[in-house]
Amino acid sequence: MAGVQWHYVLKFIITGDAAVGKSSLLVRLTDQRFLANPDPTLGVEFGSKLITIPEENKIVKLQCWDTAGTESFRSITRSYYRGAAGCLLVYDVTSRQSFVNARSWLADVREHADPHLTCILVGNKLDLCSDESSDGAAAGGKRKREVSIEEAELWAKEENLLFVEASAKSGENVEAAFERATRDILSKVHRVAGCQTVEAVREWSGAGGRAGANGLLLVRV
Numbered sequence: 132m133a134g135v136q137w138h139y140v141l142k143f144i145i146t147g148d149a150a151v152g153k154s155s156l157l158v159r160l161t162d163q164r165f166l167a168n169p170d171p172t173l174g175v176e177f178g179s180k181l182i183t184i185p186e187e188n189k190i191v192k193l194q195c196w197d198t199a200g201t202e203s204f205r206s207i208t209r210s211y212y213r214g215a216a217g218c219l220l221v222y223d224v225t226s227r228q229s230f231v232n233a234r235s236w237l238a239d240v241r242e243h244a245d246p247h248l249t250c251i252l253v254g255n256k257l258d259l260c261s262d263e264s265s266d267g268a269a270a271g272g273k274r275k276r277e278v279s280i281e282e283a284e285l286w287a288k289e290e291n292l293l294f295v296e297a298s299a300k301s302g303e304n305v306e307a308a309f310e311r312a313t314r315d316i317l318s319k320v321h322r323v324a325g326c327q328t329v330e331a332v333r334e335w336s337g338a339g340g341r342a343g344a345n346g347l348l349l350v351r352v
């Protein structure tokens with residue numbers, strides 16, 4: 132892969148209730164850091180990251196869009212969803228309401244995004260459930276998990292979503308969540324389109340380097 136910057140560019144969107152940690156996941160992915168008290172008005176909107184998928188021998192550039200404040204009034208426009216190949220649907224494992232609301236976020240995604248889109252359900256703030264959590268203690272007692280793994284897993288299965296629990300704070304499973312979704316997207320490209328080469332994928336996506344009809348942004352070498 133010498134000299135290759137990236138093979139595929141995939142657009143990801145990050146949705147879910149306010150304060151579940153969407154911006155924090157993006158900052159963790161792109162910047163390897165965590166802000167305990169981020170300013171909500173400075174919500175991140177965009178970040179990119181190169182990841183390698185060794186078994187495919189491919190470098191993928193993830194372009195990730197964060198809802199950045201619009202979640203409180205649901206004003207996300209179609210252009211936000213357009214061309215997205217992947218979606219992180221985020222809830223907070225210590226907030227039952229955020230899990231319940233994930234249903235309507237998913238309905239939005241299904242309504243507006245491409246049908247090929249790969250969606251991964253991400254239960255964030257896993258660190259708050261661990262016994263070692265010092266934050267919980269400081270806040271006057273450990274915060275309780277309100278959504279079990281089993282329940283989330285079951286719903287993810289019913290809805291045909293990938294699923295992972297993660298923590299933007301510790302970094303656990305953050306990159307892994309994006310990687311799993313990316314692998315799924317690439318496997319769809321091979322399976323659905325029967326495309327094995329970068330050129331064939333470009334053809335299939337109808338992209339020619341721009342957002343394609345099949346939700347992929349392609350291809351630069």
Ligand SMILES: Nc1nc2c(ncn2[C@@H]2O[C@H](COP(=O)(O)OP(=O)(O)O)[C@@H](O)[C@H]2O)c(=O)[nH]1
Binds near residue numbers: 258
């Ligand atoms: N303990 C813990 N706190 C988190 C985690 N992710 C985000 N937060 C905190 O939750 C609050 C909301 O995070 P933010 O990323 O702004 O959420 P957004 O509104 O979904 O973008 C902030 O105070 C973050 O520091 C996490 O994984 N663990």
Ligand SMILES: [Mg+2]
Binds near residue numbers: 153
């Ligand atoms: Mg935010």
